[in-house]
Structure formats: structure tokens, C-alpha cells
Amino acid sequence: MGESFGNWEMGHDVDVMPYITSANIAAGYHAADPHVMRETVALAAEHDVGIGVHPGLPDKMGFGRRAMDATPDEVRDYVTYQLGALTAFAEQQGTSVQHVKPHGAMYSMLSADSELARAVMEGVLAVDEDLVYLATDMNIYEVAQDMEGLRTVFEGYVDLDYRPDRSLIVEQSVENKDPETVADRFVSIATEGVVEAANGEEIEVPADSICIHGDNPHAVDLLDAIHDRIEEYDLDLVSLDRIA
Template sequence: MKHPRIDLNCDMGEGFGMWTIGDGVDEEIMPMISSANIATGFHAGDPNIMHRIVRLAKTHGVRIGAHPGFRDLVGFGRRRIMAPADELVNDMIYQLGALREFARLNGLRMQHFKPHGALYMHVAVDEELSRAMIRALQQLEPTLLLMVMDSSITYQVAKEMGQPVVREFYADREYDKSGSIVFTRRVGRLDPQQVAQKVLKACVDGVVRTIEGEEIEIGFDSVCIHSDTPGALDIVKTTRALLDETGVQITPCSEFIH
């Protein structure tokens, strides 16, 4: 088996005030994952939601990380905003600080940092922004794990700069032959069994089938399932059950990546 131990992460707290993105099943999903990426207010999330999700994670022993996005509540952070690297890094620092205080309030430490949506994809191909973001993290929180795509420029820069990284595999997204996920603003309902089998194949064989119909090798440490994907709860349940059945160990990434 290529990946006998993985982290299982999910984007959480993606609502705003009285509005909820996705099926609103954070409470049901949380006990089945090992790491939670918590929305920090720009693409979704607000102070009350952030505090609630931090406490929920603490109850279930789930490690937490900041999930900063573009300043785009209307577009759920899935619209690219062109801005200088230093401006985007300042936005990310602002969001990191907000969640870090709620973590401190609850006696928790932050485990990881993962940009959201269009910002994640933007950083992945922008060397200047990747370097600026990593420099800021190393000054503020040098032990934070940075979640990246294996095929990204960010991963290459992070290795060069000595930044600890967690490579992600996206259970509920398609891949192209470059090893990058195919970015989409709207994801339809997926077959939970197919998603689970896709994850299992990646864990056992270290490969994923692309939209071009080819199988490519994929390196990863953590599997991500988005809570806003329609039917997310069934996807997480089915995937977790299959991984447990086949002996894949689910462990917070900070326990095996340093």
C-alpha cells in the first residue's frame, strides 16, 4: 500500500450569519475527520461560526487550521481577485490572526494553514505570492503545516524554503494530466461509492484517473472532502468506512509530518 496512513481533512464553518453553504452538516462530519480547515471570514465564516467550529473540533479531538480566502463573500471565494502579493498576504495574515485568537480562547494550537478556493489555485501557480506567504508564516507561526497540491509551485518553493508541507488529494474534485485539480465554481452531486473507491485506489496504488482518461501518479499526505459538496456527509461516511475496512489509518497530519 502506497499510503497506509493519511490525514482526512474537511473545510468547515462555511456559512455567514443565518446563511449556510452546502448541507450544513459540520456537526455530523467533524467526528469522522482528523483535521478541520475553518473558514476565516472573507469567503465565508464569521466570529460566532469560527468560535463554534473551534469548540466542536476540540470536543472531537480534531486538529484545526486556518482556511483564508479572497475577500469575496458573494462569490464564496471562487472568483479570482487580482491584487499585489503583499496585499493578498496581508489579507491572509488578518484571517489567520482571527482564527488563532479563537483557538487560544479554547486552549488549542493551530495545526495548519490552507488557502481556499480561487486563492489556493492562484498561490499554486504564483511563485512570488508563494514565497511571500511562506515568509510571513515562518515569521508568525513557523510550526504551521502548509497544505498544498503536490504539483504546485507552492510545494516546490516550500521545500526550498524549509516550510513543512502537507500534500493534499482531492476526493471530490477531478484531476487533469498535469496533476492539478480542475477548478470549478459549482460541483454537482457525486456517487459516494465512486469517490470512496477513488480515494482507496489513490491510497493503495498511488494513482488517480484524470479527465483525459489516463492514470497518473499522485503523492499526498491528506485527503480533502469539501463540506459544501452536495451529499458531503454521505461521501465522508462512505470514504471513512472503506478506509477503515481496508486498514488505512486516519491520523492528524501533525502526528507524522514535522
């Protein structure tokens, strides 16, 4: 969320925020600007939504979706810099940053290179040991579990498809997902810890958090369908602090 900047608008933050318990907020590198960061943090605080930094690579033209040749120290510094910026806005609004979740190509780079992943996690711990790290696939989750003192939550996806190895097909569009199908996948992950991969195979996804992309033009429709299922199955939504 908070991925608008200047005269360019992205996402449906005002409409989406009432439905969620945690928000991944851009911090100026792949998207956002200082004014949007302040407004998004204030919106999250107004709705009692947990604030997370969504750090990306310094590539606004590519929306942080193009991989870069960067060292572990450099990637760690990118995350630290953006975490610091969002933390300042959170403190200004009388709240705090709850979690860290890398964006786009940065996420893919961490998934493919455990040295990069460890560097980022060490950077997070050096700033605040209470921060929760949202692990977006099993490669990152396994690295996080080996990091002493790091609070980690595994995150599942219902508006993207999985490969059989539990990696995400991030190149696909999230715009044309059927709300009922997405809601069914939410229930499957939340109650059984499984989901159907793109090839039809049932795979384990031991997630305690579910991501919905706020830039999807149909995000509210998806969230409406999910909340109907939450009521139907008597599920509870809680903050990441409660499960980390």
C-alpha cells in the first residue's frame, strides 16, 4: 500500500484499509513519496492496522520489479534506510512499525540467495528485535528460522498461483482472479494449510498470514468474498504481533 507518488495514483488504500489487519507500506524506493507515506501511515493508524515497511530496490521507473546487481551490504542498507523513513512517520503518528516484508525483485533476490536474505534479516534485527519478518516463500522462511531472535511469520497468497515447489508465479496478473475462487483458497490455507498449485497438485502452505494485493482493481471484491468466508467458518483475524 502507499504506492502512489507525485501526480501518479496507485492502489485502493482508502477502500482496502478497513478490511485488513496489517499493511505493507512502500517507503520511497520502488514507490511512494514522503507525503504519501505520511498519509498512508495515518490511514493505517486510524483503522488500527499494523504497519509494515515494504522495502524495494531503488528503481521507481521499474516499480522495483527489475533485479539489480547488489551486494549483501547494499541490500541490507536499502532495507535499513526505508525502515528508518517509515519508522519516523509512524512515530510522528503516535504508532510504530510492526513488520518488514520486501517487495518485488528484492523479494525474488532474497529467495534465490540465502546470503542476501541473511544480510537483510541481520539488518532488521540490528534496528529492532521486536520487528516481525514476513517470509513470502519457503526458501526465505527456512533462512529466517535459522536466525536467532528473529520473529518470523510465513505468508500465503490467494491471488497468485504457486508452483509445485511452493514458489510463487509472481509474473502473472492478479487482476482477473475470481473472488469466490480466491476466498476458497483463503479457507483452504487457513483451515488445512494446503492449496492447489498451478499444475493441479495439492501442496502444503503453512501460512499464518495471507496477502491480498491492494493494487488489484478488484481488491475490495476479493476482500468482501474472503470476509464472507471468515464469518461462515468462524475464523479470527489477529495482528501479526499475536502470532509471531
